[in-house]
Amino acid sequence: MSRSLKLRHPVAGTLAVAGYVIMIVPILFVVATAFTAGSTLRFPPEGLSLRWFGEALAYSPFMEAVVSSLELAVLATALALVLGVPVTLAIHRGRLPGKGLLEGLFLSPLVVPELVVGLALYQQLMIGLHLDNFTTLLLGHTALLLPYAVRVTGASLALADPALEEAARGLGASPIRAFVTVTLPMLRPGLISAGLLGFVTSFNNVPLSLLLQTRDFRTLPVTMLDYVQQSYDPMVAAASTLVLAATVVVAVVAERTVGFAKIFGGINR
Amino acid sequence: MRARSTLLLLLPGLAFLLVGFLLPAVAMLFAPPGVTFAQVIERMGAMLTDPYDLGIIWRTVRIGLIVTALCVVLGFPIASLLARSQSRWAGVLLALAIFPLLLSNVVRTFGWLVVLGSNGVIGQLLTGLGIVEKAPQLLYTELAIVLGLVQLFLPLAVITCYSAVAQVDPGLDEAARGLGASRTRSFWTILVPLSLPGIVVAATLVFAGSVTAYTTPYLLGGSSQRMLSTQLFSYASVTVDWAAASATAIVMTVLVFLVSGISALAGRKGATS
Numbered sequence: 001m002s003r004s005l006k007l008r009h010p011v012a013g014t015l016a017v018a019g020y021v022i023m024i025v026p027i028l029f030v031v032a033t034a035f036t037a038g039s040t041l042r043f044p045p046e047g048l049s050l051r052w053f054g055e056a057l058a059y060s061p062f063m064e065a066v067v068s069s070l071e072l073a074v075l076a077t078a079l080a081l082v083l084g085v086p087v088t089l090a091i092h093r094g095r096l097p098g099k100g101l102l103e104g105l106f107l108s109p110l111v112v113p114e115l116v117v118g119l120a121l122y123q124q125l126m127i128g129l130h131l132d133n134f135t136t137l138l139l140g141h142t143a144l145l146l147p148y149a150v151r152v153t154g155a156s157l158a159l160a161d162p163a164l165e166e167a168a169r170g171l172g173a174s175p176i177r178a179f180v181t182v183t184l185p186m187l188r189p190g191l192i193s194a195g196l197l198g199f200v201t202s203f204n205n206v207p208l209s210l211l212l213q214t215r216d217f218r219t220l221p222v223t224m225l226d227y228v229q230q231s232y233d234p235m236v237a238a239a240s241t242l243v244l245a246a247t248v249v250v251a252v253v254a255e256r257t258v259g260f261a262k263i264f265g266g267i268n269r
Numbered sequence: 270m271r272a273r274s275t276l277l278l279l280l281p282g283l284a285f286l287l288v289g290f291l292l293p294a295v296a297m298l299f300a301p302p303g304v305t306f307a308q309v310i311e312r313m314g315a316m317l318t319d320p321y322d323l324g325i326i327w328r329t330v331r332i333g334l335i336v337t338a339l340c341v342v343l344g345f346p347i348a349s350l351l352a353r354s355q356s357r358w359a360g361v362l363l364a365l366a367i368f369p370l371l372l373s374n375v376v377r378t379f380g381w382l383v384v385l386g387s388n389g390v391i392g393q394l395l396t397g398l399g400i401v402e403k404a405p406q407l408l409y410t411e412l413a414i415v416l417g418l419v420q421l422f423l424p425l426a427v428i429t430c431y432s433a434v435a436q437v438d439p440g441l442d443e444a445a446r447g448l449g450a451s452r453t454r455s456f457w458t459i460l461v462p463l464s465l466p467g468i469v470v471a472a473t474l475v476f477a478g479s480v481t482a483y484t485t486p487y488l489l490g491g492s493s494q495r496m497l498s499t500q501l502f503s504y505a506s507v508t509v510d511w512a513a514a515s516a517t518a519i520v521m522t523v524l525v526f527l528v529s530g531i532s533a534l535a536g537r538k539g540a541t542s
Binding site: 009011012013015016018019020022023024025026027028029030032033040041042043044079083084086087089090093094095096102105106108109111112113114115116117119120121122123124125127128139140142143144146150200203204206207210211221224225228229232236237240243244247248250251254255260 | 272274275276277278279281282283285286288289290291292293294296297298301302342343344346347349350362364365366367368369371372373374375376377379380381382383384386388389390393416419420423424427452453456477481482483484487488498501502505506511514515518521522525526529
């Protein structure tokens with residue numbers, strides 16, 4: 001019984017509760033203030049209404065930013081997978097010298113501060129080479145997501161036995177056919193994990209995207225950040241609640257397909 | 270796989286990595302437009318002697334250390350309780366701890382404006398109960414930044430510690446308890462030392478995240494509580510001082526690399542001893 005007894009350890013229990021309060025309670029207050037009928041961000045809310053949800057959905061900068069962010073996140077994730085999976089194959093299956101170094105190179109966007117990368121892309125690509133901001137954002141987000149694609153699908157590939165693909169080849173399948181029918185299905189959990197992680201990372205990103213905004217193409221988190229700084233009304237609370245609801249949907253999809261804990265277990269190691 | 274086809278698989282990804290990350294980063298650090306590398310170094314030297322700039326660096330490091338300590342102190346108990354519990358609620362609680370990782374930082378940080386703002390939950394509570402006459406200034410303080418960053422990075426600490434604790438054989442705890450050790454003693458002599466590599470990884474991730482985070486110091490610290498990240502943004506976009514922006518970027522990157530390097534060395538040493 002000692003395993004469940006630990007839950008009753010008073011000090012550990014108190015710390016754990018404090019941790020959950022800090023993680024969760026502020027989010028609940030966002031939801032609560034979103035339903036206010038008043039026009040200030042105060043608690044307790046003055047009356048109940050859906051007014052601010054209506055305003056958020058009718059506020060065109062937010063809606064345009066939602067479309068831009070979705071577009072960017074989907075494209076960057078797809079590109080990162082299309083570019084990253086071959087890299088994973090080359091690293092794990094190819095005969096190359098310096099594989100560790102190569103993998104380290106592809107993981108390097110994880111260790112350089114994103115704000116620093118954002119500054120570099122802004123200065124060198126947008127100002128220096130006059131690239132438009134969508135192209136710059138797409139390049140930057142794709143490079144940022146490559147580590148996820150390489151590492152997470154790599155973990156799946158490590159579990160797949162190369163002998164199976166060789167057997168398919170031996171039975172007469174072409175290299176492409178052998179890959180598509182044998183290896184690709186084994187990569188499925190890794191592809192889904194990397195795809196979900198990549199999408200969420202790109203959609204929520206602030207530091208990398210921050211300097212790469214223009215009036216024509218702005219991402220949602222940066223638009224919300226600017227709005228909060230200018231005015232202090234509950235519309236952002238309503239927009240935040242809508243983002244929260246969408247995130248819950250993504251979480252449920254993640255749980256149903258590969259399992260929540262698995263997706264996030266892979267990226268830190 | 271032949272060498273040529275391996276190379277073909279690598280090249281497109283490599284090209285994106287170079288154009289979308291490596292080349293711009295190197296060019297920005299060493300040769301920003303119209304500025305020589307010597308000027309960047311000179312600006313960095315000025316930064317490391319100027320009391321205002323040093324104050325920002327020190328605030329960034331101090332907040333990073335406090336947030337790291339708090340995340341380990343709060344995150345490890347959560348991880349060990351969840352990893353050792355057989356209750357069916359443990360899965361739900363684990364999901365609840367991981368879920369915030371999926372949620373936008375802006376949304377999570379915005380919550381603290383509601384809690385700490387002048388009309389916020391804590392202010393209303395304190396004045397409503399007659400404890401204080403005027404709500405204390407909680408927003409735009411270092412405390413607000415620390416709270417915001419702990420909220421942001423605690424899930425990362427929990428999940429990293431969780432996988433470390435889960436790898437420790439529960440039989441060891443039971444053996445220690447069977448031999449008469451108290452629960453506290455088995456926690457400190459078995460669980461903590463055996464999960465130490467995971468704790469070090471968690472601490473490194475949290476520190477690196479805290480000293481480079483932008484949203485939290487921007488929303489909760491304002492202009493009075495500048496950190497390296499908010500200062501970097503202001504150099505790059507308000508004053509357009511490329512030398513200062515590059516110098517700040519170098520300081521920030523070196524800080525992260527230094528801590529990651531030390532932790533990797535500590536991890537290697539721990540593995541061989």
